[in-house]
Amino acid sequence: xxxxxxxxDWSEDERPREKLIxxxxxxxxxxxxxxxxxxxxxxxxxxxxxxxxxxADCDNxxxxxxxxxxxxxxxxxxxxxxxAVTIEAALELGRRRENVVAEQILSSEDIFKSVVSxxxxxxxxxxxxxxxxxxxxxIRIVNVGIGGIDSTLVDVRVVIAEALRLNACAVAxxxxxxxxxxxxxxxxxxxxxxxxxxxxxMKIRFIDHVIISSNGKxxxxxxDKGKI
Numbered sequence: 620x621x622x623x624x625x626x627x628d629w630s631e632d633e634r635p636r637e638k639l640i641x642x643x644x645x646x647x648x649x650x651x652x653x654x655x656x657x658x659x660x661x662x663x664x665x666x667x668x669x670x671x672x673x674x675a676d677c678d679n680x681x682x683x684x685x686x687x688x689x690x691x692x693x694x695x696x697x698x699x700x701x702x703a704v705t706i707e708a709a710l711e712l713g714r715r716r717e718n719v720v721a722e723q724i725l726s727s728e729d730i731f732k733s734v735v736s737x738x739x740x741x742x743x744x745x746x747x748x749x750x751x752x753x754x755x756x757x758i759r760i761v762n763v764g765i766g767g768i769d770s771t772l773v774d775v776r777v778v779i780a781e782a783l784r785l786n787a788c789a790v791a792x793x794x795x796x797x798x799x800x801x802x803x804x805x806x807x808x809x810x811x812x813x814x815x816x817x818x819x820x821m822k823i824r825f826i827d828h829v830i831i832s833s834n835g836k837x838x839x840x841x842x843d844k845g846k847i
Contacts, residue, residue: 635667637835649681650674656706661697669697685710724755727840730791730829732759739835740797745792748778750787751826758785764794773810775817782823789824795831801839803830811841 620648635651644652653670660666673695687710692703701781724730730749737760738745746764751757761781764773773794782790792814794807804810813830819827827842 624727641787644686649679649684653684653706656709657698657702658705659697664775666697669695672696685713709710722757724749724757724791724826727827727829727838727843729795730827731831731838734793734829735758735831735838737762737834738793739832740833741795742797744797746773746792746793749791749793750782750785751788751789751791753788755789755826758787775813778814779817779821779823782818785819787823789826790818791826792828793831795833797833799833801830801832801837803841811847815840816846 635647635655638646638651639655647655649787650667650670653673657669658667660669664672668844673687674684675694677687687706689707691701692706694699698706722729722733733749734747737747742765744764745762746766748761748763749757750761751760756799763778763781765773778790778792783785794809807828807830814828815825825847827840827847829841830839832838
């Protein structure tokens with residue numbers, strides 16, 4: 620079998636390590652970043668080939684990649700104990716970074732400020748869940764739904780599953796109204812009620828549902844209106 624061309628034989632601007640040094644880490648794809656951790660392949664596959672295979676098995680989702688265990692990684696060609704340990708260590712650092720408290724969420728205004736830049740001037744509805752620790756410190760903001768002009772499909776199970784994965788103690792929900800009308804719809808009320816019930820069942824505090832206007836200047840808070 621003819622040897623595959625190794626990464627070191629590629630032009631410098633194509634090599635993951637050189638790209639990171641010259642252009643910074645944001646210039647690399649997820650596969651290229653993973654290939655740097657893998658370091659080397661074998662006669663059949665380059666490190667980048669193996670990285671792409673792993674990511675493909677994870678549906679190209681970083682969250683799925685982070686769920687891989689040491690044993691999972693050992694199943695891949697050219698991934699031995701040392702490489703599996705290196706990748707697991709890097710993934711654990713990423714998980715710990717998610718749990719660093721960036722700020723505290725103490726009011727509806729804090730919720731609004733945390734998400735407004737993500738939805739202002741959008742012509743579709745976007746839904747986000749804010750996951751908090753026991754001190755209301757922000758763990759992570761996750762996009763949990765994208766809809767049309769006047770509605771967003773949100774799976775309550777997905778919101779709760781992510782809360783459990785992040786060990787969140789509290790959840791706040793946010794979405795925008797591209798129409799500019801901040802009055803909650805019947806579907807908004809139903810979703811709020813379902814989220815509240817699901818959180819209560821799992822012993823998670825549901826602190827608010829905030830609706831943000833299209834111009835990003837105003838918002839509606841279920842908590843402030845006494846509806847939560």
